[in-house]
Structure formats: structure tokens, C-alpha cells
Amino acid sequence: MKSYLGLAVSAIALAACSKPAPETSKTITQKADITAPDAAPAEGHTAGYNPDRNAYFGDLHIHTRSSFDAYIFNVRRTADDAYRFARGETIKHPAGFDMTIAGGPLDFYTVTDHAEYLGILPAMDTPGTELSELPRAKDMFSTNPDKITAAFQGIGASVRSGEPIEDMYDKGVINSVWMQNVDAANRHYVPGEFTTFAAYEFTSVTTNRDDGTFGGGNLHRNVFFKGDAPDRAFSTLDSTNPEDLWDWMDEKRSESYESIAIPHNSNVSDGQMFRLETYNGDPMDAAYADQRMRNEPLVEVTQVKGTSETHPSLSPNDEWADFEIYDKLLGVYDVSQTEGSYVREAYRNGLKLQQEKGFDPFHFGLVGASDSHVAGGAYSEEDYWSKIGIVDGSPIARGSVPFPGTTSWDNQPDNNVVKNGREWFSRWSASGLTGVWAEENTREAIFDAFRRKETFATTGPRMKVRFFGGYEYTDDMLNAANLTRQAYEGGVPMGGDLVGTGAAPSFIAWAQRDPNMGALQRVQIVKVTSDGEAVYDVACHTGTPDPATHRCPDNGAGVDMTSCTPTGEGASELKTLWQDPDFDANTRATYYVRVLENPSCRWSTWEALRNGTPPRPDVPETIQERAYTSPIWYIPAE
Amino acid sequence: MKYLREPLIQFVVAAALVFGLHTAWQAWQDKSDSTIFVSETELERLAALYASEAGALPGPEDMTTMVSDYVRDEALAREARRLGLDQGDTIITRRLAQKMSFMVSDLREDPVPSEEDLRAWHQAHADRFTEPARITFSHVFFSPSVRGDAAETDAAVLLADLNSAPAMGTADLGDPFMLQRQYGDVPLRELARQFGVDFAAAMAELPASDDWQGPVHSALGVHLVHITHKTDAALRPFDEVRAEVQQDWVEQKRREANEQAVADIIARYNVEIEGVE
Numbered sequence: 012m013k014s015y016l017g018l019a020v021s022a023i024a025l026a027a028c029s030k031p032a033p034e035t036s037k038t039i040t041q042k043a044d045i046t047a048p049d050a051a052p053a054e055g056h057t058a059g060y061n062p063d064r065n066a067y068f069g070d071l072h073i074h075t076r077s078s079f080d081a082y083i084f085n086v087r088r089t090a091d092d093a094y095r096f097a098r099g100e101t102i103k104h105p106a107g108f109d110m111t112i113a114g115g116p117l118d119f120y121t122v123t124d125h126a127e128y129l130g131i132l133p134a135m136d137t138p139g140t141e142l143s144e145l146p147r148a149k150d151m152f153s154t155n156p157d158k159i160t161a162a163f164q165g166i167g168a169s170v171r172s173g174e175p176i177e178d179m180y181d182k183g184v185i186n187s188v189w190m191q192n193v194d195a196a197n198r199h200y201v202p203g204e205f206t207t208f209a210a211y212e213f214t215s216v217t218t219n220r221d222d223g224t225f226g227g228g229n230l231h232r233n234v235f236f237k238g239d240a241p242d243r244a245f246s247t248l249d250s251t252n253p254e255d256l257w258d259w260m261d262e263k264r265s266e267s268y269e270s271i272a273i274p275h276n277s278n279v280s281d282g283q284m285f286r287l288e289t290y291n292g293d294p295m296d297a298a299y300a301d302q303r304m305r306n307e308p309l310v311e312v313t314q315v316k317g318t319s320e321t322h323p324s325l326s327p328n329d330e331w332a333d334f335e336i337y338d339k340l341l342g343v344y345d346v347s348q349t350e351g352s353y354v355r356e357a358y359r360n361g362l363k364l365q366q367e368k369g370f371d372p373f374h375f376g377l378v379g380a381s382d383s384h385v386a387g388g389a390y391s392e393e394d395y396w397s398k399i400g401i402v403d404g405s406p407i408a409r410g411s412v413p414f415p416g417t418t419s420w421d422n423q424p425d426n427n428v429v430k431n432g433r434e435w436f437s438r439w440s441a442s443g444l445t446g447v448w449a450e451e452n453t454r455e456a457i458f459d460a461f462r463r464k465e466t467f468a469t470t471g472p473r474m475k476v477r478f479f480g481g482y483e484y485t486d487d488m489l490n491a492a493n494l495t496r497q498a499y500e501g502g503v504p505m506g507g508d509l510v511g512t513g514a515a516p517s518f519i520a521w522a523q524r525d526p527n528m529g530a531l532q533r534v535q536i537v538k539v540t541s542d543g544e545a546v547y548d549v550a551c552h553t554g555t556p557d558p559a560t561h562r563c564p565d566n567g568a569g570v571d572m573t574s575c576t577p578t579g580e581g582a583s584e585l586k587t588l589w590q591d592p593d594f595d596a597n598t599r600a601t602y603y604v605r606v607l608e609n610p611s612c613r614w615s616t617w618e619a620l621r622n623g624t625p626p627r628p629d630v631p632e633t634i635q636e637r638a639y640t641s642p643i644w645y646i647p648a649e
Numbered sequence: 650m651k652y653l654r655e656p657l658i659q660f661v662v663a664a665a666l667v668f669g670l671h672t673a674w675q676a677w678q679d680k681s682d683s684t685i686f687v688s689e690t691e692l693e694r695l696a697a698l699y700a701s702e703a704g705a706l707p708g709p710e711d712m713t714t715m716v717s718d719y720v721r722d723e724a725l726a727r728e729a730r731r732l733g734l735d736q737g738d739t740i741i742t743r744r745l746a747q748k749m750s751f752m753v754s755d756l757r758e759d760p761v762p763s764e765e766d767l768r769a770w771h772q773a774h775a776d777r778f779t780e781p782a783r784i785t786f787s788h789v790f791f792s793p794s795v796r797g798d799a800a801e802t803d804a805a806v807l808l809a810d811l812n813s814a815p816a817m818g819t820a821d822l823g824d825p826f827m828l829q830r831q832y833g834d835v836p837l838r839e840l841a842r843q844f845g846v847d848f849a850a851a852m853a854e855l856p857a858s859d860d861w862q863g864p865v866h867s868a869l870g871v872h873l874v875h876i877t878h879k880t881d882a883a884l885r886p887f888d889e890v891r892a893e894v895q896q897d898w899v900e901q902k903r904r905e906a907n908e909q910a911v912a913d914i915i916a917r918y919n920v921e922i923e924g925v926e
Contacts, residue, residue: 061829085743115842146698154741155722165701176701473842475827490795494825523827526845526868583869584794584827 057203057451063495064448064465066475067457069119069206070097070388071273071445072233072314072380077188078124078212079170081384082132083151083163084400088386090122090195096387098205104385104396106404113391114473114527117444118452119206122192122386123233126211126246127170130188131179145178167342171216171227173251186243193240202453209240213272215251216341217283228281229341230274232307234260237269237458252290254299257306271461273378275311278319279340282351285373287360295364300372309461312354312468312639313379313443315389315398320605320639321355329546331535331607335440335470335634344434355539358601358642362541365599376464376506376641377603379443388444390471392634393575395441395614403436410437411618411627420628437630441614442470446638448477448504464506467604467640472528474636477521478505478604480643484517486588494519505604506641511648515594518643520549521586522606529608529636530581533563536589539601539642545593546605550585558592568609570633575612575620596647603642607635685723687716695719760906762898770898771887777897778890781836784852785878788830789823791864791871796824800871804864808873811861823873834880844869852876 059065073093074081085105088096096102097120101111124130134140135148142148147165150158169176189211196207211234218227230253234244245259253272260270277284289295312319317337326332338347350356354377361373381388383398397403406412410432414423423429448465449456460466467476477495481502488497498519503509509516524531534550548556551563568579591600610633612620619626626632695715699707707715735741762770771778789807791800804823811817820830828843841849845868855862855876863873887894 058834059832063829065828115838146694147701149694150698154735154745155726157722174704178697178701477827490824492821492823492825492830495827521827523869526843526848527841582794584792586794586825 057453059203060451062450063499064450064460065452066446066473067118067206067449067452068444068446068469068473069117069121069457070380070383070390071119071121071123071208071210071235071378072212072275072311072382073120073122073386073388074124074212074382074384075122075386076133077130077192078384079128079132079166080125081400082136083159084384084402086385086400090124090192090386091199093122093386094120094195094199094205094207098199102387104387104404105400108396110385110387110389110396111394112387113389113394113471114525116205119208119447119457121208121210121233121235122196123210123212124188124192125170125214126185126189126244127214127248128166128179129185129211129244129246130191131181131184134181134184135179142179142181142184147176147179170214170247171218171251173247173249175248180248182243189244190242200454202451204452206452206454206457208235208237208454208458210235211244211246213244213246213253213256215247215253215256217281227340228283228347229276229279230283231276232256232272232274233311234270234272235458235461238454239268241266241268254290254302257302260306261302269458270306271309271458272307273309273311274307275314275380275382276316276319277310277352277354277357278317278322278337279347280352281340282348284352285354285357285360286351287364295368295370295372297368297370300364300370303372304374308375308464309378309466309641310354310375311380312377313440313470314382315439315442316382317438317440318442318470319352319354321353322349324349325353325356326544326546329537329544331546331605331635331637334637335438335442337435337438337440339435339438344430355537355544358539359541359544362539362599362601366541374644376461376466377468377639378445378461378466379468379470379639380445381443389441390444392441392471392612392614392636393617395617397436397439403439406618406622408432408436409439409615409618411615412622412624418624420625433629437615437627440470444469444471444473446473446475463504464641465504467505467638469638470634470636472525472608472636472638474525474528474531474606474608474638475523476534476604476606476638476640477519478640478643479503479519480507480509480516480602480645481519482512482514482516484519484588489519489586489588494521503643505643508644508646510646511596513596513648515590515596516645518549518589518591518602519587520589520604521584522550522604522638523584524582524608529577529611530568530583531585532566532568532581532607532609532635534585534587535605535607536591537603537605538591538593540598547589547592549589550587552580552582552585552609561592566609570610570612572612572616572632575617577609577611579609581609599647600645601642602645604638604640606638608637610635685720685727687719691719692716759899760902762895762902767891767894767898768887771884771890771894774897775884778885778893780880780883780885781838782853782882783834783836783880784840784876785833785835786831786852786874786876787819788826788865788872788874789819789861790826790830790869791873792824793870801864804871804873808861808863811873815859819875824870834878844872848872 075090075093076082076087088102092102096112097117099112099116101109104110131142134142136152137143147162151162153159193209196209200207213232213234215230216227217230241263245256263270274284289299318335321332322336323333340347357373361371365371385398385400389396397409403409407415408428413420414429417423446467446469447457447460449460479498479502483501488494491497520534520536522531522534532552533548536547536549538545547561548563553566554564556563568581571578613631613634615630616626616632696707699711699715729735791804793800796803807822837849837853840852848865848867851865857876857879861873861875864871865874
């Protein structure tokens with residue numbers, strides 16, 4: 012069992028995908044599209060076209076059997092299976108149980124298999140192929156766990172180092188499986204109903220370790236093509252440097268393959284994702300910032316492997332900062348460095364760089380995803396299956412219930428299952444999704460929303476949130492039937508730059524619950540400046556925010572822990588017009604909205620309840636599901 | 650050599666042959682059980698494995714290490730098998746089962762359906778080839794967050810006004826709704842996602858009408874609705890979906906064939922579960 016767990020460890024390391032990279036400098040030149048949508052539907056649009064934009068939900072980060080790590084997790088589901096899952100069909104988890112998407116079909120979905128050795132493992136496991144004759148294939152698919160682990164770690168080491176294992180690096184197979192994934196995305200794209208993108212994951216990881224494991228700073232990012240995709244995917248076997256990826260994307264863009272990349276799991280990047288230097292340790296400059304923002308306008312802020320918004324040590328005055336924090340480097344027990352790993356701090360450093368050097372490489376919007384490696388995301392606390400197949404496919408493996416033979420948390424045996432459950436899997440989350448505001452459900456409209464950064468992230472529920480900033484907004488607009496249109500016409504939506512006029516801007520923050528999930532408790536606006544941050548409650552289910560503390564009164568909502576039933580009331584929608592009480596017309600500020608649901612049981616509590624054992628004591632019993640919008644950047648007049 | 654045709658002689662010769670072969674086989678078996686033979690092929694495999702990891706060929710010391718590791722693993726693995734340790738190991742069992750099920754899967758050619766097969770499939774699985782029920786409607790929203798308990802009564806009052814003055818414009822009525830005020834040909838199941846299941850169920854029951862109807866409750870608040878058109882769920886004609894039917898049929902037959910192949914293997918075993926009659 013020990014070796015198997017060793018495999019699990021390295022597998023987990025690989026499953027994580029994110030990586031720090033230099034960010035593009037953002038300046039006013041990189042301003043978001045602030046024009047309001049056309050008022051009337053134009054000819055040639057799909058049914059459901061809405062000039063005031065609809066909220067569409069999707070998952071932009073899904074792995075299938077073609078990912079080298081997923082295959083080792085016993086995942087055999089294909090890209091076709093993944094898209095069918097997203098549209099509501101039931102598929103099998105590698106451990107044999109059924110997976111059905113929580114909350115009904117999604118509007119968009121994207122398979123992002125690791126580009127490195129894409130499809131090579133299935134080929135190595137197919138009798139009769141040349142790849143299956145390789146010694147490494149014999150080992151990998153032997154029944155000897157030590158050999159399996161060694162073979163698998165060898166692949167991980169190659170992905171990390173960027174040095175190909177020549178006999179496994181069969182570009183014919185890799186490119187052909189890439190084109191199969193592209194074809195699957197095209198085949199399942201139904202304009203107006205369901206959008207897909209050709210996409211993959213670039214799996215870069217830094218390391219300062221010499222033990223051959225995968226542990227290191229996660230610099231993974233997913234690459235998405237708006238329409239047609241090139242015939243190969245740039246991977247770490249080309250270069251482990253994300254800046255080289257951007258060069259490639261720029262080159263492909265000039266050949267009319269438009270794309271963006273979305274980094275993820277900055278939380279376990281060991282301070283690398285938002286480091287204030289280039290990949291090679293050189294100073295950033297304006298050209299760097301421009302290239303980064305051109306290629307990476309969005310960042311994934313929540314997923315199974317935790318939250319990348321902020322960390323309690325970075326935001327000691329934010330009572331909600333300690334939320335689903337996961338800080339173990341990939342596949343090891345080492346703790347990731349906090350500084351340089353979180354989005355809110357990056358926004359602050361971006362403003363600082365802007366002030367000192369005239370560019371901002373961290374002018375990005377926010378999305379959420381699952382990073383599921385079993386083709387189907389687990390978005391529901393009540394129905395959770397984590398993400399790495401047979402390795403974390405049971406409550407015991409996830410550490411949500413005591414090890415077999417025990418019923419108490421006080422006397423857990425000292426074995427790897429228990430340890431991995433404690434250090435890793437019990438701290439993973441049933442998260443997340445991306446919301447976009449787009450006129451219709453098509454590749455063009457959704458990709459354009461990515462470019463505008465008119466996106467928000469949720470931790471699983473499909474709550475919707477609008478956010479606008481402008482100078483002409485009035486209180487009575489809030490109750491005008493055409494509020495949305497007026498808001499677009501009089502200001503900028505999330506993702507936009509709000510250029511100063513000398514006057515204080517007003518913000519419209521408007522949240523609507525997921526009709527099939529928990530009610531809302533409060534809406535907050537997070538303000539970031541180059542030298543600080545503040546969290547303001549701006550709309551409350553009960554009462555109004557205290558003007559001194561900027562906090563809502565307690566709305567008394569809770570959870571009956573004997574049944575996980577929510578108690579108390581919450582709001583179906585919350586809406587407010589807000590002005591920053593500490594506004595300074597001469598100071599750049601980044602504002603984003605955070606929406607909090609009432610408390611609900613965490614997945615680990617649901618599993619304990621069903622098992623009849625006490626919930627794990629070292630993780631919270633309840634959580635507050637939430638949404639984060641892309642910011643609006645206030646930029647003082649010149 | 651006539652005596653060779655004698656039945657008795659034939660029997661004796663055959664028996665001797667069989668006995669001899671069996672003895673030789675047994676001897677070889679015993680040898681292979683107690684001998685760990687490291688073949689030239691195995692040595693090459695080990696060297697290649699080393700080379701792919703290290704990027705250089707192994708030296709004599711490396712080979713010695715690898716061979717002794719190999720011998721150690723092989724000896725321990727055989728001893729483990731002799732003791733039956735491979736029997737209760739889930740990983741090994743699962744891995745072997747997987748290898749076997751892979752070998753039996755997709756071995757057969759896909760069957761070709763007849764026209765009758767496909768038509769029968771189309772009928773038998775009508776739910777898969779059915780266009781969902783759709784609805785076209787406008788709504789006026791009354792937000793409990795704005796009006797509290799008055800949302801319902803405000804809606805009822807406006808309903809009477811709307812139906813007595815059919816020309817009244819509705820764009821400015823009610824509270825702002827974050828999403829759309831009109832939905833065209835939207836599937837009912839989409840309403841469940843946007844408004845909650847109760848609203849979708851209520852809308853499924855209401856008829857299309859010139860009148861405004863309601864109040865209808867959703868997870869978001871209270872709505873008056875003007876349903877201008879409803880389309881019932883309808884089975885798409887066979888000719889239109891022939892290709893989909895065929896694909897569905899073939900996939901199902903393939904699954905069945907694979908399951909059958911596995912079932913055939915299982916059928917070769919008697920399964921006894923202790924404590925279960």
C-alpha cells in the first residue's frame with residue numbers, strides 16, 4: 012500500500028495545475044471595452060440573445076483519460092464523456108459510482124488535458140502499439156506498485172524539467188490526440204445552447220527540490236482557442252517558461268488563432284505566480300506587462316485545490332479570508348510560500364508597480380473551475396467526489412470519516428491514507444464555476460466576455476452577480492425596470508477601467524441567489540490600493556451595514572448540524588448603490604465584489620453525517636459559499 | 650512395422666510419449682520456479698530503462714545494482730505469490746481485471762443495424778430523441794427584497810389592471826429583474842435552472858393565454874406572466890434523427906457486447922458467497 016500511496020502523492024502533485032508567471036503590465040492602454048452592448052438584437056443571433064447580457068455558467072478546467080496523470084488515477088472517460096456529463100448525462104467515476112452534474116446542465120465546458128504526453132499513457136496501455144512495448148510501459152502497467160510509481164514519477168520529472176523522455180515523446184500520437192480533443196470540442200458545440208473551446212493545460216512547475224518529486228511552485232495555466240485551433244499544443248516539453256508560451260500564443264494570434272491562457276492554483280505556486288520578477292528573475296517592464304495581460308486577462312481564483320483570493324496572514328482584517336485555504340505544494344507536504352501566491356495581494360502589487368514604474372502586470376479578471384481529473388466536476392457539497400479518481404474516490408481516502416476500524420478522530424492510525432487525508436484531501440473543496448455576462452451562448456460572445464473580463468467566479472453554486480461603476484448612477488435607478496441598461500450606458504461593468512473625472516464614482520452591486528441553492532447573506536465590496544485593502548459590507552439580508560464598522564448585523568442564519576438543514580432566512584437578491592466612504596480621487600483603487608451565501612454544511616460534514624461519525628475536527632463544519640467578480644479599476648484623471 | 654498398428658502397442662507408445670512429455674514439462678516447470686533467469690532481453694530492458702531515466706547508458710556498477718534489484722524483486726514477488734499474497738490485494742486484482750477487460754473489449758466488429766432495428770430503437774428510446782417542451786413568455790417581477798411581504802399583493806393588484814387594460818406597456822412595471830423580461834422558446838428545464846423547480850412546474854401547468862396570469866412564485870420572488878406560446882415535447886421524426894439513432898444503437902450494442910464478453914468469462918466460474926444462499 013505504501014508504494015501506491017507514494018504514487019498517489021506524486022499523482023497529486025501532477026494533478027495540480029497552476030503556475031506563477033509574470034503578468035502583463037496593465038495600463039490604460041489595456042482598458043477594457045467599456046461600450047454598452049447594442050440595445051437591439053442584431054440579425055443572425057441565436058435564440059436567447061440578450062443585449063443586456065445573460066449570465067452563463069461553465070467549467071473551464073476538466074481532464075480526461077488523455078491526461079497522463081488522470082490515466083494513472085484509473086480515469087477512462089473521454090472528452091466526449093466529459094461534454095455529455097456537462098449536458099446532464101450520468102457518467103461513471105473510476106471507482107464505479109455514478110456522477111451526475113449538480114444544478115443541471117452547464118452552458119459551457121472545456122476539456123483541458125495536460126499537453127505534455129497527451130494521450131501517450133492510453134497508447135502505452137494499448138497492446139500492439141509501439142509505445143506499449145517500451146520498458147516504461149511494461150513498468151507503468153505492471154502489477155508492481157514500486158515500478159508503477161517509478162515510471163510515473165519519471166514522467167512527472169520530465170514534465171517539470173521540460174526534458175522529454177525521447178522514446179515516449181511520440182509527437183504523432185500527441186498531435187493526433189490533440190486534434191481528437193479539438194474535434195470533440197467542435198462536435199459538442201451547439202451555438203445558442205452549449206459552448207466548448209479547444210483547450211489544453213500547460214503544466215509548468217518550478218522546483219528547488221532535487222529529490223525527483225513533483226513538489227514545487229505551480230505555474231500551470233490553461234490555454235483556450237476562440238475558434239480554430241493550431242495543429243499542436245505548446246507544452247513544457249517545448250519550454251517550461253510561460254513567457255515562451257505567450258510568445259507562441261502571440262505568434263499563433265498573428266496567424267489568426269486567437270487565444271488566452273488562464274493560470275490557476277496560484278495558492279500553491281510557492282510565491283511564484285505573482286512574483287515581482289520575470290520567470291528568469293529579471294525585472295519586469297512595460298512590454299512584459301503588456302504581453303502578460305494580452306495573453307492572460309483572467310486568473311482562476313477558486314477550484315478543488317483551494318482558494319487563491321487571499322490568505323488570513325495577508326488579510327488579517329478580513330473575517331472571511333480563512334476560507335478553504337489549501338497551501339501544500341503539489342504532491343508533497345511542504346507549505347507553499349504565501350507572498351506572491353494570492354490574487355488580492357497581486358492586485359495591490361500591480362497598483363504599486365503602476366505607481367512606481369508605470370505598468371501593471373496584474374490587471375486581470377477572475378474565473379473559477381473544478382480542475383476535475385475524472386471528466387466531471389463535483390460542485391455540490393452534498394454530492395462530492397473530489398477530483399483525482401481512485402486516489403481520493405472515497406470518504407476514507409478524503410479523510411472525511413475516521414479510518415476503518417476506528418470511530419473517533421483521537422486515535423487515527425499513522426498511515427499514508429490517514430496522512431494524505433489530513434494534509435491534502437480533507438482540505439480540498441467542492442468548487443468552482445465561472446460565470447460570464449455575454450449576449451448569447453456562443454464561442455464568440457463568451458470569448459469576448461473573457462477578453463472584457465466580464466466574468467465572475469463561484470465556489471459551486473450558480474449565484475449571479477452584476478457589478479457596475481459610473482458617475483451618473485442614482486438611487487432611483489435601482490428600482491427602474493431597465494436598471495441593467497442604464498447601468499451599462501452610464502458606466503462600466505466588472506472587468507472595466509473607470510477613468511476619473513474628479514468626482515466620486517458610485518457602484519451598483521447586485522446579486523441573485525442560485526434558485527436551487529442557499530439564500531444570500533451579504534454582498535461585500537473589496538477595495539485594494541497600493542498600500543492597503545478594506546472589505547465593506549454593502550448590502551445585507553438583515554438591516555443595513557454599520558457605518559463605522561462596515562459590517563451587516565448578524566442575520567441569524569445557521570445550520571442544523573443533525574441534518575445539515577439550513578436554519579434562518581436569507582435573501583433571494585441583494586442590490587445596492589454604493590459610494591466608497593474613504594474615496595480619494597487621486598489614488599488608484601481596485602474594487603471587486605464578494606457575495607456570501609448563508610452558512611451550509613461543508614462536503615466533509617455531509618460525508619460524516621451519512622457515515623454516522625463526527626465531522627473531522629480540523630476542518631470547518633460549515634462554509635459560506637461565495638462569488639467573486641472581476642474588479643473595476645478606478646484610474647485617476649491624468 | 651505392422652505391429653505398430655496394433656491397438657495395444659499404439660496405446661503404450663502414446664502413453665510413454667505423454668508420460669515423457671509430462672516429465673519434461675514438470676522438470677522445466679520446477680526449474681523455472683526455482684530459477685530466476687535474467688535473459689539478454691531483460692538486461693537490455695533494464696539498460697534501456699536506466700538510459701531513459703538517466704540519459705546515459707548504465708555502467709557495470711549500475712547494471713549490477715539493477716540486476717540485483719531485479720533478482721530481489723522477482724524472488725520476493727514469487728515468494729509472495731507462493732504465499733498467496735497476490736490474492737487479497739485490491740490493486741493487483743483490479744489491475745489484472747482491467748487488463749483482461751481491456752483485452753475482451755472492442756474485439757468484435759460493430760454489428761450493422763437493420764432499418765427495423767433503428768425504427769424500433771427510435772420508438773423504444775423516444776425520450777432521447779425528443780425535443781423538450783418550450784415556452785415563450787414575458788414576466789413582471791416583484792422583489793421581496795424591495796417590497797417584503799407586499800410583493801404578492803402588489804402583484805395581484807397589478808394583475809387586475811393589466812387584464813383590464815390590455816394595451817398597457819409593461820416594460821416599466823414591477824422591479825428590475827437581473828436577467829431577461831422576455832423569454833422566447835425557452836425549454837422548461839431551463840426555467841428550473843434560472844427560476845427554480847417550483848416556477849418551472851407552475852409554468853408547465855399554465856396555458857398560453859392573452860391574459861396575464863399569476864402571481865407565480867419562484868426562488869427569486871413573485872412574477873406575473875404572459876404566456877404567448879407553448880410547444881409540447883415532441884418526438885423528432887425518424888428520418889431527421891436517423892444518424893443519431895444509429896450511433897446510439899451501435900454504442901449500445903458495443904457496450905452490450907463488451908458486457909457479454911465479461912459475463913461469459915464470469916460464467917465460467919461458480920461464485921459462492923459465504924453466508925449468502
